[in-house]
Amino acid sequence: MKSILAILALVVVAGCGADGAPIRPSANIGIGVGTxxxxxxxxxxxxxxxVSIGVSL
Structure with missing residues (x-):
């Protein structure tokens, strides 16, 4: 859980954009029920x- 929050915080900070337009962050969370x-x-x-970068957890 801590790693998810750390990565999310990093993406949000990177989304601020020091120079030029900001980087657009995205997040998707899913829960599934199966056999x-x-x-x-x-x-x-x-x-x-x-250019897009993604990390799946």
Missing amino acids: NGVSAGAKLGASKGP
């Missing part, structure tokens, strides 16, 4: 123009 039980996942990312 193997409950599963959770998260994806954090940032994009600027045609």
Whole structure:
């Protein structure tokens, strides 16, 4: 949980943009229920123009 918050904080700070337009952060959290039980996942990312970076947890 701490690592998710740390990465999210990093993306938000990077979204401020020191020079030029800010980088647009994105986040997606999902919870699924299946035959193997409950599963959770998260994806954090940032994009600027045609360039995107993402991390799936």
